Amino acid sequence: MAVWAGLGQVATMAKLVGADVGGLISVIMQAALTARQNRKECEQLARRVLMIAQLLPHVPEDPAEAAQQQLAGLGDTLRDAHELVVSCQGRSAAYQFVMAARQAERFREVQSRIDFYLILFPLISHIGITRRLERIYSILVQDDSTRAGPSSQLPRLLQESTEVVPHGIQLEFTFGEIMAATNNFSLDTVIGEGGFGKVYRGRLHDGREVAVKRMKTLQSRILEESIFLHSGTFLQDFHSSDLLEEFRTELDILPRLQHKHIIRLIGSCVTTVSKESVSATTPKKKKGLLTRRRKEPEEPERLIIYEYMHNGTLFDHLHLDHGSSSSSPVTLSWKKRVEVLLAVSRAIEHLHCHANPPIIHGDTKSANILFDANWVPHVSDFGSSVAWDMASKEDYLWMQVSRVVGTIGYLAPEYMAHGRLSPRIDVYSLGVVILEVLTGKMAREIFGDLLILDK
Numbered sequence: 001m002a003v004w005a006g007l008g009q010v011a012t013m014a015k016l017v018g019a020d021v022g023g024l025i026s027v028i029m030q031a032a033l034t035a036r037q038n039r040k041e042c043e044q045l046a047r048r049v050l051m052i053a054q055l056l057p058h059v060p061e062d063p064a065e066a067a068q069q070q071l072a073g074l075g076d077t078l079r080d081a082h083e084l085v086v087s088c089q090g091r092s093a094a095y096q097f098v099m100a101a102r103q104a105e106r107f108r109e110v111q112s113r114i115d116f117y118l119i120l121f122p123l124i125s126h127i128g129i130t131r132r133l134e135r136i137y138s139i140l141v142q143d144d145s146t147r148a149g150p151s152s153q154l155p156r157l158l159q160e161s162t163e164v165v166p167h168g169i170q171l172e173f174t175f176g177e178i179m180a181a182t183n184n185f186s187l188d189t190v191i192g193e194g195g196f197g198k199v200y201r202g203r204l205h206d207g208r209e210v211a212v213k214r215m216k217t218l219q220s221r222i223l224e225e226s227i228f229l230h231s232g233t234f235l236q237d238f239h240s241s242d243l244l245e246e247f248r249t250e251l252d253i254l255p256r257l258q259h260k261h262i263i264r265l266i267g268s269c270v271t272t273v274s275k276e277s278v279s280a281t282t283p284k285k286k287k288g289l290l291t292r293r294r295k296e297p298e299e300p301e302r303l304i305i306y307e308y309m310h311n312g313t314l315f316d317h318l319h320l321d322h323g324s325s326s327s328s329p330v331t332l333s334w335k336k337r338v339e340v341l342l343a344v345s346r347a348i349e350h351l352h353c354h355a356n357p358p359i360i361h362g363d364t365k366s367a368n369i370l371f372d373a374n375w376v377p378h379v380s381d382f383g384s385s386v387a388w389d390m391a392s393k394e395d396y397l398w399m400q401v402s403r404v405v406g407t408i409g410y411l412a413p414e415y416m417a418h419g420r421l422s423p424r425i426d427v428y429s430l431g432v433v434i435l436e437v438l439t440g441k442m443a444r445e446i447f448g449d450l451l452i453l454d455k
């Protein structure tokens with residue numbers, strides 16, 4: 001019995017997995033049907049194996065190297081599953097009784113190995129999303145070129161064999177250099193603001209244009225949130241706060257990533273400036289003497305310097321004024337929209353399949369996709385990212401977290417409701433971005449529609 005029909009890649013799969021997967025899955029299912037012992041466990045195993053059969057056709061013919069290594073063990077897992085189910089077909093009740101504990105242990109072990117593939121496949125099949133977008137894109141391109149005549153060229157996006165680009169060395173800047181680059185953080189250089197702080201446009205002494213993210217200081221937060229500082233306690237809390245974590249995460253993760261569609265880190269700056277400030281205990285002014293000043297340590301400035309993106313965010317182009325008019329090149333044609341999605345999908349694929357360990361972006365949304373001067377999209381904002389080192393996880397399906405970060409509308413339900421973090425949350429958010437780009441609706445509107453459909 002063929003488990004799946006029309007899978008034109010049986011030979012490739014057999015090569016990858018080291019077994020005739022289709023054949024093995026068929027015999028496991030048949031054996032499970034005729035099992036005389038442990039019927040419930042056999043059925044469970046068969047159900048999971050069937051899920052593998054359903055997911056396998058979505059695995060591309062040329063999965064990434066890391067995925068290939070993982071897939072190589074699937075043949076052995078299925079052979080063990082088969083052997084286990086077959087062992088439940090015969091044997092006397094007495095033999096089974098003696099072996100019961102050992103069998104239960106073996107079922108658990110084989111099931112968990114199969115579960116591993118059930119989590120792995122959606123990741124590998126994410127590459128399938130990219131391939132599908134590529135196919136759609138190539139149809140749109142062909143359509144265009146038919147209209148434009150035979151001389152038109154395939155866009156570079158489809159021709160490029162590699163998108164990994166060396167990012168060079170990240171520099172540590174002095175505060176003075178960044179002050180000079182941003183005209184002393186003048187208000188007219190502010191280009192945006194997020195939870196982390198203000199973002200300034202600047203020009204380095206070598207002429208490069210940069211975006212400078214300046215972490216909010218306690219002082220600015222006190223002003224902003226009218227927090228009354230009673231003691232040093234809050235100061236400590238603030239220093240170990242989420243912003244500091246975001247700063248560290250971004251500087252830890254971004255240098256490992258070198259991809260055409262991932263924002264490039266230029267450098268950073270942490271300073272321990274001391275400010276000449278009037279002390280509260282300054283003695284009374286004596287005639288003719290200046291107020292005695294003493295040096296007080298000031299909160300360090302923390303800055304991250306990125307390559308400058310001239311053309312705003314995907315969110316702005318979709319939902320702000322220019323999104324509705326035909327003036328935005330991003331929304332001008334279906335081809336451009338799919339091209340943007342393809343680029344984002346490739347960036348996420350790079351994070352999941354090429355970074356070692358894989359990286360979960362954690363906040364994939366249209367506001368975090370920025371366009372450079374040539375309208376090339378870049379995924380940015382890695383402050384919520386997590387390195388996903390599967391080998392060190394006890395539970396490889398997800399990581400339980402107590403604090404959920406991200407943006408409502410893009411958050412995967414299992415993560416938002418139960419704090420289950422895994423690379424799949426990026427695939428969910430990417431799905432929301434795809435819907436956003438294709439429908440022109442905001443994520444929250446799409447979410448609302450789905451809730452209505454659900455009822």
Ligand SMILES: Nc1ncnc2c1ncn2[C@@H]1O[C@H](COP(=O)(O)OP(=O)(O)OP(=O)(O)O)[C@@H](O)[C@H]1O
Binds near residue numbers: 194308370
């Ligand atoms: N490299 C860049 N080039 C140009 N503009 C940028 C760049 N990075 C950020 N911006 C602008 O600054 C705004 C805020 O940036 P960003 O959203 O990354 O900040 P954040 O504080 O990390 O936000 P969040 O609260 O979403 O985590 C962006 O919407 C964008 O307009």
